[in-house]
Amino acid sequence: MNTSIDLAEMRVFAAVVTDGSFTAAAERLGTDKARASRIVRRMEKKLGAQLLTRSTRRLSVTEVGRDYFERAVCILTAAEAAEAAVAQQTKEPKGLLKVTAGSEFGPMVVDDWIAAFLRQSPKVTVEAEYTNRLVDLIHEGFDVAVRVGELEDSGLSARRLGEVAYGLYASPDYLRRGPTLSAVEDLKHHDLIMKRTRGRSNWTLVNGSSVERVMSSPRCAVNNTIAAKNLALAGLGIAQLPCFIAEPYVTDGALSCVLPGWAEVPAPVHAVFASSRYMDPKVRSFVDLSLSVFSGGSS
Structure with a gap:
């Protein structure tokens, strides 16, 4: 079967849709706005369809573009899982780890986990976003989320790290x-x-x-x-x-x-990630370290 799929181009398009602008996507991908725009125009010409509508004020996704984006995310996720499965053979964490956590718990706790992780993993870089909104790990490209409280049934994998008393x-x-x-x-x-x-x-x-x-x-x-x-x-x-x-x-x-002994029920803390079957070594290493160093007052 012949295909014109180019994962690098697809990754650029997915980033533009996720970030909502060529400028933000280019900054995150380490390129420039003009190059990102050229790549998407080349994709549109190759596919024979308009994926984005552009104006001086806003960028929006066409119906065809939205369908392509959803499928592209699945393809990119599968490609990353395949690479992760191979990378597991090396057992060495490397590359970019994207972490998200709550705006309070992140600076108070996760910062220390990241510092310890970077000290033990010299080939890893970390990008952290602390926010109280519920981040979509798959569509927004995050590797792991640290969440405090009961988890919703999201279909993602999770590992309990402890609890906050x-x-x-x-x-x-x-x-x-x-x-x-x-x-x-x-x-x-x-x-x-x-x-x-x-x-x-x-x-x-x-x-x-x-x-x-x-x-x-x-x-x-x-x-x-x-x-x-x-x-x-x-x-x-x-x-x-x-x-x-x-x-x-x-x-x-x-x-x-x-009033010792009186308090609200302890809140569970979980690391949430896409898959436990093909965990990238950097994700597995970060989750393992977080579990080993976390002391939320419950121990």
């Missing part, structure tokens, strides 16, 4: 000034620092088989863990924090754990 913390200064705190019901008399989720601020605290809902209005509602930690350190109230973030401050005496 939580606790309630406040500064010793705040506790000296505050009312008595010996039971969960006492929290209604305290200043609380809560993360706001979907417009609501509340805690569901668990201790063994006991469950308590804390519905008090917070003194301060924030949208990220670092802010909650900073406000607790400033003596402004009680915050629920991941143990791995809070414990160093407990050791230094800047925070104290209150």
Whole structure:
């Protein structure tokens, strides 16, 4: 069977569609905008079909182009899997590893994993994107995602790395000034620092088989863990924090754990990737290292 498939050209076209512009795709692929544009025009001439519509303001994909893109992604993924299967024979991680993680968990935890990974893998480079949106690993070309919380059924492979445990913390200064705190019901008399989720601020605290809902209005509602930690350190109230973030401050005496044993259910942490059957050595190596060094407060 004769075919005009050129994987290099196909990769350029897929990048243009994924990134939404020739400029962004060229930057990611290490080429220039003009060359990327020429490649796509050459593909269109060869295929006898218009894949993209261009204007001074925007770039859009035609119906034919969208169908070609979907098939191209499958072909590129299969080609990469074939290369990965061969690369497994060498057992040496090399090439570019694209990692994504949450905008908080990435800088706080995954950065350390990447640093350790680069030190042990001199032939690997890493590109990391930290975002709270759900990244499409296949279409966006990522090798592995580190996700905190229960996983959706996506058809991807995953490996559990551990879990993030939580606790309630406040500064010793705040506790000296505050009312008595010996039971969960006492929290209604305290200043609380809560993360706001979907417009609501509340805690569901668990201790063994006991469950308590804390519905008090917070003194301060924030949208990220670092802010909650900073406000607790400033003596402004009680915050629920991941143990791995809070414990160093407990050791230094800047925070104290209150109502020990009461906290939200630990959140599982997974590495998510395309396939466990033909894992590229760099992906396998990164996941193995992450598992070995992760301490989320559950151990």
